[in-house]
Amino acid sequence: MTSASHTVQPEEKGLRIDKVLTEVNPEISRSQVQLWIKDNHVTVNGEPIKSNYKCHQGDTIEWEIPEPEELDIKPENIPLEIVYQDSDVLVVNKPKGMVVHPSAGHGTGTLVNALVYHITDLSGINGIIRPGIVHRIDKDTSGLLMVAKNDLAHVSLVNQLKDKTVKRSYQAIVHGDITHEYGTIDAPIGRDPKDRQKMAVIDGGRNAVTHFEVLQRFETFTHVKCVLETGRTHQIRVHMKYIGFPLAGDPKYGPRKTLEVEGQALHAEVLGFEHPRTKEWMEFSVEPPEDFQDILKMLSKMS
Template sequence: MTNDYNLTVDKAGIRLDKYIADQIEDLSRTRVGELIKDGEITVNNKKEKASYKVILNDEVKVHVPALKPLSLEPENIPLDIIYEDDDVIVVNKPQGMVVHPSAGHPDHTLVNALLYHTKDLASSPEGFRPGIVHRIDKDTSGLLMIAKTPTARESLEYQLANKINKRLYLAIVHGNFGEEAGKIDAPIGRNPLDRKKMAVVENGKHAVTHFKVLEQYQGFSLIQCQLETGRTHQIRVHLSYIGHPVAGDPLYGLKNTLKGNGQFLHAQVLGFNQPTTNDWLEFSTPVPTIFHDTLETLRKRM
């Protein structure tokens, strides 16, 4: 179902994307930005950028096309499979790939690629997450474990819930540290001022991130993070909270940051007990080329 809105600006000086998101409850600022890029929004019958400052009596027209219905279609998308047996798949997800279909990303996801690769994926209660037991953000690269059977899903989810598995991340962050390691223990919940973001909030869910400083450069540091819990955007929120946001992070980071394709965050190490044999399996994968090259540039500036 499509929707059309005609707005007459009664308060000037506000960014176009913010103005529309404030006026139309069902549209997030992110969604408004997508509509602007797609040419679905005009101001006085002209296309304007999201940063355009509205003027009194501007006529803003918003066309919201119907979202493409979700369907789990296999897609022939290359996969970097690190390991596979009858129970699990370990895949190295590239930066820029969404893990599973959603309203904003109906296809071209990791799940679509997995469905082309195999018919053996454990079903999920949500329907659109077959095989998925944990996620990493679209612009975070690295290792994910995929369940091929219901028994494997139960085992892997148990290991996640009981902190049995191992998850180590590498991150390039802003600033330098006076300590070699630390622990961030701060509850995370929905940001009360921006529903698209998470934040450290008093009534949030328990969240713990351990970090170790590996290298320090001029204005930046390379750190290793170990997740004790797995909240949405946990590492990004926690590091921003302590004043060391992940470089390149468009949501929680700084405007003046390293150039890349999003946050410099990589799920480097993944370890878990094989669901059938209970043998410990551990895998590691190198950082993407842009991450590696950025580190080399930072080292040369020392």
Template sequence: MTEQIKFTATTILGRADKVIAETYREYTRSQVQQWLKAGFVRANEDVIKANYKVKSGDVLQVTIPKPEPLDLVAQDIPLPIVFEDEELVVVNKPQGMVVHPSAGHPNGTMVNALLYHVKQLSGINDVIRPGIVHRIDKDTSGLLMVAKNDQAHIALAQQLKDKTSMRKYVALVHGEIPHEKGTIDAPIGRSKTNRKMQAVIENGKAAVTHFQVLQRFKEYTLIECQLETGRTHQIRVHMRYIGYPLAGDPLYGPKKTLAGNGQFLHAKVLGFKHPTTNEWLIFEVPLPELFQKTLKNLEEKD
């Protein structure tokens, strides 16, 4: 079943694609342009093109096509499993692996691998995210907990909400941080200038990151970050906000950075109470080989 949105233009005016994308920020401008090209957008009952200039008082109507269903299949993809029992799995996600399928990544994800290696997963999330309690970015490596049934999923998700689980990350950032530790308490929401990015904004969701310095290099600092909240791109946004963006970060970092496969960010430590036994479990995995090699190279240059 298709969805329709209808609104009267008032303050945001100009090109139709820009007006719709800025009015409904959950849709990208490229999506809107596809709908315009397909004839799914009308102004005052007339089909319009992307370059139509929206005027104050125009009534815009958009028919949003039903998304193509994703074919969720089990795939024999290598997946480092750190822990597994009847209730849950702890995975050490490799850098470069997407957590669950989406329009841009229909397969080859961690979920596809889980369906092959684990099979039984909770069904609380929608069909493309079975078992997924929390996520990390495609180019962030490290530990994730995955629920095998709905009861375990509810218990693990509640710990994240109550801030009783432990998540520690190791990050390499640009610049030499002068102090030993700090806390960044700054709300995060979607950037008003780039839809792909998050930013510290006044009306964003609460976000708190604690960090401490592990090692300093010439022009770089290795830090450990502990999250109180789990906002999208939180560490990447917060460290950029205080002037120390992550090395290798293609979205938030400088163009001249260390060679790698994305941001140098690794979810190294994960701790939580087992959903049925209440036993405190804690897991730790080493930095990926490329991360370790990069640190060694920086040490040799000092």
């Protein structure tokens, strides 16, 4: 088993332990944490607890990550664009329209189905459904993802995400004319109380920071670069809507009248991190897909 620990910080006081552990381990689901607690893999100050335990400042949480179950995912011969690979990490360019891991309604055709076909070694920290998956991008967002090939790499990459040292830069096309060149959106994100299928900027949400820079202006749209400081669910989509510039094509957060594109115009262009074993800084970049570039050409002609 892999062991880890965490000391409860002042801002975590009063939070349920399963919530704290999912914040410490961004890619572990709350239900997975509750299973660990049920199976006595989690202690607080050396004592077993229940999943509704509310943390106190200074508590020492210790947990053991069970050995992964044998994978029960159908390997599928889906082409993968592998940007980089060694014995520890893999960087892939995920196409638009591909779901990262199996879930309700998406049992096949996912990035994980492709990974288990092409890659023999993947970390098992996230169990049988999400082997190797350290972070996610939405189905209709294209671009770079890092994948862990062993548990050492997985823990390192997750800690880098937690410490905000991973570089993640996106290109997006948004509605409206952003008049200033640069900006930072610092607004907490959580479940939308009016629609549990959406995220929103809410009081009591998790800290979320997005930096943006205008790349090009069109008549009624703006091409921007967005750099994530944190990595909340739908962060760029929620933040850009919050400041009045929703992503073009976004069916969940954008206006009904938008560009004729399948899903949000968002591409994960740059990914940088410290190699888990060599500690060398690694940075990768991929151009937006053809449909994204076609939108930019069309908007240029119209302006």
